[in-house]
Amino acid sequence: MELSPTAYVILGMLGWRPMSGYEVKSIVDKSTRFFWAASYGQIYPELRHLAAAGLIEGKASPQGGRKRNVYRLTPAGRKQLRAWLDTDPEVYELRDEALLKLLFADATGAEAAAATLEAKRRTHEQIVQRLKAIEATGKPEGFAYLVLRYGIEFNQWNAGWCERTRRALEDEAANQRRTA
Amino acid sequence: MELSPTAYVILGMLGWRPMSGYEVKSIVDKSTRFFWAASYGQIYPELRHLAAAGLIEGKASPQGGRKRNVYRLTPAGRKQLRAWLDTDPEVYELRDEALLKLLFADATGAEAAAATLEAKRRTHEQIVQRLKAIEATGKPEGFAYLVLRYGIEFNQWNAGWCERTRRALEDEAANQRRTA
DNA sequence: GGTTGCATGTAAAACGTTACATGATTTT
DNA sequence: AAAATCATGTAACGTTTTACATGCAACC
Numbered sequence: 001m002e003l004s005p006t007a008y009v010i011l012g013m014l015g016w017r018p019m020s021g022y023e024v025k026s027i028v029d030k031s032t033r034f035f036w037a038a039s040y041g042q043i044y045p046e047l048r049h050l051a052a053a054g055l056i057e058g059k060a061s062p063q064g065g066r067k068r069n070v071y072r073l074t075p076a077g078r079k080q081l082r083a084w085l086d087t088d089p090e091v092y093e094l095r096d097e098a099l100l101k102l103l104f105a106d107a108t109g110a111e112a113a114a115a116t117l118e119a120k121r122r123t124h125e126q127i128v129q130r131l132k133a134i135e136a137t138g139k140p141e142g143f144a145y146l147v148l149r150y151g152i153e154f155n156q157w158n159a160g161w162c163e164r165t166r167r168a169l170e171d172e173a174a175n176q177r178r179t180a
Numbered sequence: 181m182e183l184s185p186t187a188y189v190i191l192g193m194l195g196w197r198p199m200s201g202y203e204v205k206s207i208v209d210k211s212t213r214f215f216w217a218a219s220y221g222q223i224y225p226e227l228r229h230l231a232a233a234g235l236i237e238g239k240a241s242p243q244g245g246r247k248r249n250v251y252r253l254t255p256a257g258r259k260q261l262r263a264w265l266d267t268d269p270e271v272y273e274l275r276d277e278a279l280l281k282l283l284f285a286d287a288t289g290a291e292a293a294a295a296t297l298e299a300k301r302r303t304h305e306q307i308v309q310r311l312k313a314i315e316a317t318g319k320p321e322g323f324a325y326l327v328l329r330y331g332i333e334f335n336q337w338n339a340g341w342c343e344r345t346r347r348a349l350e351d352e353a354a355n356q357r358r359t360a
Numbered sequence: 361g362g363t364t365g366c367a368t369g370t371a372a373a374a375c376g377t378t379a380c381a382t383g384a385t386t387t388t
Numbered sequence: 389a390a391a392a393t394c395a396t397g398t399a400a401c402g403t404t405t406t407a408c409a410t411g412c413a414a415c416c
Contacts, residue, residue: 004375005277012284022395032283035276039377044397066384066395078287085288088299089278096215097185098269099330103212104192105323107258108265113323119268143285143293146345150279157337165326184403202367219405224369246412248367 001053001080005091006038007046011073011081014056018072021047030134031144034127034151047071055080098123110173114166121162124155131155183260185271186218187226191253191261194236198252201227210314211324214307214331227251235260278303290353294346301342304335311335 003011009032013024021043028038047069050056055077061070073081098120105113131151139145183191189212193204201223208218227249230236235257241250253261278300285293311331319325 005275005280006375008284009280012280012287015284015287020395021397022393026394032280035274035279037273037376040397041377041379041399042375063394064385068395081284082288085281085284085292085296089276089281089296089303091275091277092300092303093217093273093275094215095185095271095273096269097271099215099327100185100189100192100212101265101269102323102330103327104188104195104261104265106321107192107195108262112265116265116269120272123269123272143282147279147283150282150341150345153341154338158334161330161333165330186403200367201369206366217404220369221371221406222404243366244413246367 001055003050003080003084004046005036006042007050008081008084009036009038010043010046010050011055011077011084014071014073015078015081018070020061020068020070022068031140031147034131034155050077096120110169114169117162117166117169121159121166124159124162127155128152128159183230183264184226185216186222187230188261188264189216189218190223190226190230191235191257191264194251194253195258195261198250200241200248200250202248211320211327214311214335230257276300290349294349297342297346297349301339301346304339304342307335308332308339 009028010024013019013027025040025043047056047058051058054074056071057074058069058071061068098116101116102113105116131148135148140148189208190204193199193207205220205223227238231238234254236251237254238249238251241248278296281296282293285296311328315328320328
């Protein structure tokens with residue numbers, strides 16, 4: 001039974017406690033979003049798929065007149081989750097348009113490169129702010145906190161690199177003007 | 181004319197010098213691979229697409245009896261490349277299965293978490309080694325060198341975080357044993 | 361003569377986002 | 389009364405990988 005990593009996002013969260021697809025999505029947006037995004041277009045079909053495979057069980061739990069399906073792990077699902085956790089991680093992918101623009105910046109020059117660096121710095125800075133806001137509203141327990149700290153420190157490092165590199169470019173440009 | 185970022189990988193490389201699809205792929209594997217991968221399944225169709233759009237021009241340049249198509253930027257293609265370089269980067273995506281496993285590690289415990297951290301550390305360490313090997317065989321010029329340095333420092337930071345965190349987990353476990 | 365590298369391409373499958381559609385409930 | 393939030397889902401589209409298919413040339 002080969003599952004996609006996104007299926008394990010669902011399995012992992014249902015391992016914390018039973019929840020609806022809507023809840024899975026809102027927790028994804030507060031936790032995995034910065035290193036593993038997932039949309040409704042993936043979550044709802046995947047819930048059905050996992051239920052059909054017997055790894056989770058759905059139960060209609062309407063809140064008033066508002067329909068709602070709460071899913072929970074089956075013993076088979078928990079076993080599958082543990083087996084996945086016990087194997088080495090495989091997927092590691094990065095897509096960073098800013099680095100692409102930096103790589104080709106010879107075609108436009110140092111000013112465009114500085115603008116790209118500044119935009120990338122802002123992106124990382126914004127993520128730091130959002131993650132710190134999450135940390136402030138009640139820090140998560142256990143390993144979730146470790147991952148949150150990673151997110152903050154990782155993005156701070158990135159923002160710092162952009163800042164240092166932009167300054168180095170500016171100093172270089174200033175030196176060239178002085179020497180010329 | 182909306183192009184995918186992968187199309188700009190091609191445009192950017194043809195901005196350096198004319199080359200074949202095969203060459204584009206081999207340079208991708210030596211440069212953008214760690215932040216923007218591209219396969220033959222994308223490159224060859226995209227070359228045709230860009231040629232049809234008048235942004236690049238292909239010319240049959242066989243080497244002996246071996247067929248070969250070399251492409252170069254048209255003035256319209258260079259204009260398009262510069263316009264893209266002058267706009268702020270948008271795509272920034274990360275997919276890291278290791279962080280996912282770490283997030284859910286409560287279900288298995290500290291040992292599995294340590295193994296995940298160690299696997300992630302190895303991944304980053306290997307990338308550092310490959311990038312350093314590229315640096316040793318003739319460092320690239322201009323902005324390409326900046327991007328290479330980013331790759332090395334970024335992966336070193338990541339490997340370091342994994343190492344520090346794994347040690348912190350071990351110390352914590354040791355303290356608990358002592359207190360218990 | 362075999363392996364590696366150069367060279368081009370396609371087809372199917374997997375993966376993922378976006379936009380759309382619908383409707384109830386809670387908060388302002 | 390309007391806006392935000394809860395809640396579920398689908399369809400179309402775009403992107404990307406993987407596997408397959410082919411063949412020449414250079415080196416060992």
